[in-house]
Amino acid sequence: MTMEKTVNIMVVDDEEIVRESLTSWLEEDGYHVECAEGGKKALERLPERNWDLMLVDLKMPGMDGIQLMDEVHKTSPDMLVIIMTAFATVDTAVKAMKKGAYDYFVKPFNPDDISLTIRKIVDHRKLVQENQFLRKELKKQYKLRDMISKNEKMLEIFDLARTVARSNSTVLIQGESGTGKELLARAIHDESPRTNAPFISVSCASLTESLLESELFGHEKGAFTGAAALKRGKLELAQDGTLFLDEIGDISLKLQMDLLRVLEQREFRRVGGSDLIAIGSRILAATNRDLKKAIAEGRFRPDLYYRLNVISIHIPPLRERREDIPLLVEHFIEKFNIEMGKEIRGVSEGAMRIMVDNEWPGNARELRNVVERAMVVAKGNLITEADVSLSSSGPGANPGAKSLEEIEKEHIRLVLNENHWNIVRSAHTLGIDRVTLYNKIKKYGLKREGVAPKE
């Protein structure tokens, strides 16, 4: 005799003698059996345990066995239900099986039949559970901290990230908006010996040149008008940790020069200061721009590029690794289930198809937003097609516009107006981050139109 997980069986029948005799007979087989005298009671007892099987009488006052099975399957779609009935008609048997009953027994049934059926179910459940366990084990290898993928290129990136984490080399992470550049930077930091020191992130695109300068280097008291007190910059705050320079492609040529000097000499001065401060931190940088093109156009210093690009990692966009979409959806559902206190079990086939087929210009971040929204509006435990709302406006929305850029500009204007120019909300709707939205507003010269309605 081997020790096994207890099998939990719920018997639902309105006749006490049936409940009693079936319970004692099943208990002799070592199962844990509990009873309910009707559908309502059965549904109440459902959350009490992790039931493996329900034996449900077809004819009961109030809710009948098939109605009960339907209700159970709404919250526990995998529950195995065996329908029992004293009145055998082909119609009800077919109906029960079509509705998803695992089996159908006519009372009284042969003891051998039920023994075999339950043994089969138990063995099947064991295989399913083993399979789920192995899948989870397998998935662990697909993970790098908060990143998850089974795409070959991404797995190579994970390997590379783990390797470079141990070095002090500068890493340049490139990839479209929303592909997870900051996540990768954080992962490199977390995997590195610097993991207990700070991880400091600076978004270079959101600040003007002078602000960014004081943000990076800090300033002495009185260095300029408004510099009322000494301020330590991010370079200093990062101490022996990691400094992550996001949107590095957006900084001015002057700052590029300053930064290059700092990287080469590994020391700097605060704005208005004279003391040299040594840099102990490791530098990671990221951009969604084509830096080679920027160099060709004279907007980016080649020497800084080579300085940053010691190790180069390019994260592929989501549409080039569609096999990751189901994995990411599952990952986001798990994450939001915890955050929202929900119990979403998964995604309907149709909804998954829509998501796998989508182009995802906003990449994994956009997917995350779509899943989050779907989880908020989902009525049951399953995300269905109706819950998935993709932000693409579709063809015909702008019949006059011709180029992709024009459509993007129009769409951004539309979303901004809809959100009364609330940047955070608009960026969320668009599935891009704030910085990217600011850039696009700048790029297209978008302005708040007329008198905005009051919030």
Place this chain on the structure above:
Amino acid sequence: MSVPPASFEAGRNQHSSTKILKELLGEVPKDALKLLGITGMDLCIPILTYVFGEAQLGGTAAVVSTARLRQEFYGGAPDRPLFLERVRKESLHELGHTFGLIHCRSGECVMHLSNTVVDVDAKGRNFCTYCRTVAASNAGGGSGK
């Protein structure tokens, strides 16, 4: 004692083992550890077409039917040694349940589940070491010799 008339299920021409068990429980002598009833009647429970016996798991009483243990039931010639062997096995089996034993995976053990006489004949005639130990410890005994 005779089989209680109330246990008769007219529609099935069988006796309810559950009802017999209840009657048996009222008849347990004060100094008895366990009470085993043996009947020639065919037994059933409401959801099963027949049972060889029924017991209170970890309780006092058990009942065994000899009806389906005879070769004659299946149209064969009487075989008394085989019949007695089957009665012995099923009696031990039901008594085992009263000592808290559940069905055993070992085909060598008398606690192995047997829904047919083929199963009964195939399994062993004694408790396996594991079941003997569990039964002994449930009975509050020692090493289960």
